[in-house]
Amino acid sequence: KNLPRMYFNLHLRRNARRLVPFLDPFVTIDIVSKSGWRSDQSFDSRAYWELKAYLTKECSRDSLEFCAEGAAAGEGRGLLLSLREGQEVTDQFQGVTVWWLLVPSPRGSSNEDPFLRLMFPQRHQRLILDEYLPHAGRIGRDNMLVTIDIVKESRTTRTEELKSNDAFKEVKAYLSAVCSRAPGVLDLRADGAVRDDSFLLSLRKGQEVSDLFRDVTLWWLSVPGSLSSSKGSLRLMFPQCHRGLVLDEYLPHVRREGRKIMLGTRRQRLYTNKRERSFGPIYYLLISHFHVCMSRVLHARSDEVWNHVEFEHPATFDTLAMHPAKKRRIMEDLDTFCRNKDYYRRIGKPWKRGYLLYGPPGTGKSTMIAAMANHLKYDIYDIELTSVKSNSALRKLLVETTPKSIIVMEDIDCSLDDFTSQRGNRQGRRVKKIKSSCSDSDSDDYSSKVTLSGLLNFVDDVLSAQSGERIVVLTTNFPGKLDPALIRCGRMDMHVEMSYCSFEAFKMLARNYLDVEAHPLFARVEELLQVVHITPADVAEGLLPSQPNVPGSDLGVEACLGRLIEELNKKGPRAETQGQS
Ligand SMILES: Nc1ncnc2c1ncn2[C@@H]1O[C@H](COP(=O)(O)OP(=O)(O)OP(=O)(O)O)[C@@H](O)[C@H]1O
Structure with missing residues (x-):
């Protein structure tokens, strides 16, 4: 009895569906990946990629099948999920349903990429064109990948x-x-x-x-x-x-x-400047013949102005023997410098600081530099000025230094052209301790043409123009001989006198070398140190335990202190004037 009614309903529904497109027709828009008037002049269509990115974001909520893209093919997992070819998804906008389809490119077409097909009822055409597509483009743009x-x-x-x-x-x-x-x-x-x-x-x-x-x-x-x-x-x-x-x-x-x-x-590094070599006439003859290839070789070499070794000096501010208050002041100064990048920027001052270390040989100037580097974890660039042939070579050295470094010029009074009388007898002694492991430091030619004005210029201009923090340390045994311009405030901000061994410094050395805080012989040492000038280096030598394996043994300590007292007695009060010239 129901069969005719069922048949009638089905028939009605089927025909009604066929009628819908006539009553409410659909609009179809194809968005292709390439556009242009001619096939050989096509260019990427921004709209295609934006809408694809939009669909990726919007449709990933409901869809179960995706294609994963984003990074170039074969370069990893990718970030963006996208539709598979032939896949259809729906989207809702202000209560209107639209259909998106990723259509494979027709065979034989010049464009091999699939294209996006959007379908929606014609009565919503204005809404879709004026609002939905710009809205989808905006969201798509935001979700496109930036690399x-x-x-x-x-x-x-x-x-x-x-x-x-x-x-x-x-x-x-x-x-x-x-x-x-x-x-x-x-x-x-x-x-x-x-x-x-x-x-x-x-x-x-x-x-x-x-x-x-x-x-x-x-x-x-x-x-x-x-x-x-x-x-x-x-x-x-x-x-x-x-x-x-x-x-x-x-x-x-x-x-x-x-x-x-x-x-x-x-690891920290200790850099030493490479010795520049002078070339003879044959070299220049070769250059003129093989100009192109030689210039390439030279260019490649020219950047390598520094040698380096790993810096493993054990000195720290704990092992450095000097008056505690003075030591604290230096450490605080270094810490303040490191922390105050913004302050330096605000006041328009380059982020660099200069230290002049002066005092007789053996008072710990090199040890202090190593302690500074270890405290700040900075590299050291040790410039042997006598191997630098010209102002421009010095400029290149300074330009190649990196941030967080200490640029050291030792015995500066003997290194510049303006101090030629001193150069011969001081050279050879100066580059010895902290860089003993560096092979390129031997030098037999002291014909540096670096001038004082060149040095002043570069310390000011080159280092000021570089980014990152740098510390410049100059050392000398004769501060009175230095040009005031070189050590004026602003260039050498802190002048540190490394003096003969005081009783405070002696106690530190005794603690480090002998592991003792007090001893009956200390009183005699204190008396003698008030009248005898002895360098920490000499004290350290005297304190080296005769039995290194038992540093705390009374015998070892007694013998070492006795040896030091003997040394102090030998030097006598007349030693006061030595080393002060
Ligand atoms: N203040 C100090 N604290 C600890 N050790 C020191 C001190 N001064 C010197 N020494 C010891 O003496 C040795 C030589 O010292 P250093 O090379 O630092 O002196 P210097 O002032 O740089 O001498 P120069 O002017 O000859 O270069 C160091 O290896 C170190 O063991």
């Missing part, structure tokens, strides 16, 4: 040569920390053991890791280098809507943290 490549090497503006990029090193160090806490990243490289007991983790080529910053997920990808371009890069990817956050906050944060990690794990 930033931090390259391993960059070109210097001065010489246009490739130079390692500091930002790359900092990002790599930062990512090392990210990698070590990312549970999903299972294959890591542990390269560059920077301390005896630690490794720097890094991504393998093509590997990705995500990082979370203020609730925003960002992705890093290690991009291999190519023959034509650089040695590779680290690629940062993030949605466009976070551009401000990434550029203004995240990247500076990455560099800051990376620098901290590098500082905590790196």
Whole structure:
């Protein structure tokens, strides 16, 4: 009985559906990936990529099937989910339903990319064209991926040569920390053991890791280098809507943290300037014949103006024997300098500080420099001025120094052209202690043409123009001989006298060398130190225990103190005038 009614209903519904397009027809818009009047002049259609990014964001809520893209093919997991070819999704806008379809490109078409097809009822045409599409474009734009490549090497503006990029090193160090806490990243490289007991983790080529910053997920990808371009890069990817956050906050944060990690794990270095060699006429003849290739060789060599070794001097402010108040003042001065980057910027002063250390030989000037470097974890650049042939060579040396370094010029009174009378007898003695392991320091030619005015210029101009903090230390045995311009306040901000051994300094040396705080013989030593001038170096020599394996034994201590008292008696009060010329 119901059969005719059922048949009638079905028939009615089917025909009614056929009628709908006539009553309420659909509009179809195809958005292609390339546009242009001619096929050979096509260019990427911005609308296509924006709408694709929009669909990625909006449709990922309900859809169950996706295509994952974002990073270039084969370069990792990617960030953006997108529709599969032939897949259809719906979207709602102000109560209106629209259909999106990713249509494969027709066979034989010049454009191989699929295109996006939008369908909606014609009666909503104005709403869709005037409001929905601009709205979708805006959201899509915000979700398009921005990529930033931090390259391993960059070109210097001065010489246009490739130079390692500091930002790359900092990002790599930062990512090392990210990698070590990312549970999903299972294959890591542990390269560059920077301390005896630690490794720097890094991504393998093509590997990705995500990082979370203020609730925003960002992705890093290690991009291999190519023959034509650089040695590779680290690629940062993030949605466009976070551009401000990434550029203004995240990247500076990455560099800051990376620098901290590098500082905590790196080894300090001691740099010494390479000796410049003079060339004879045959060399110049060769140059004229093989100009192009030789100039390349020379150019490659010209950047290597420094030799370096790892800096492992054990001296610290704890082991440095000097009056405690004076020592504290120097340490506070160094700490204040390091902390006050913003202050220096605010008052328009370059972030550098000069220290003049003066005093007789053996009073601890070199030891003080090593203690400063160890305290601040800075590198040392030791400039042997007598091997620097010209003012321009000195400029190059200073330009190549890095931030967080102490630039040292020892025995400055004997090193400049303006002090020629002194040079011969002082050379050879000066570069001895903290860089004894460096092979390139032997020197037999003292024909430096660095002038005082050149030095003043560079300490002021070159170092002031560089970014990052630098400390300049000059040492001398004869402060009275130095040109006042060189040591005036602003160039040498702090003058530190390294004096003969006081009783306070002696007690520190006794504690370090003999492990004793007090002893009956101390009273005699104190008496003698009031009238005898002896350097800490000589005291240290006297205190070296005769039985090094038993530093605390009474016999050892007694014998050492006795030997020192003998030495002091031998020197006698007349020693007061020595070394003070
Ligand atoms: N104040 C000090 N505290 C601890 N050790 C010292 C001190 N002064 C000197 N010494 C010891 O004496 C040795 C020589 O000292 P140092 O080379 O620092 O003196 P200097 O003033 O730089 O001498 P020069 O003017 O000859 O270069 C050091 O290796 C160190 O062991």
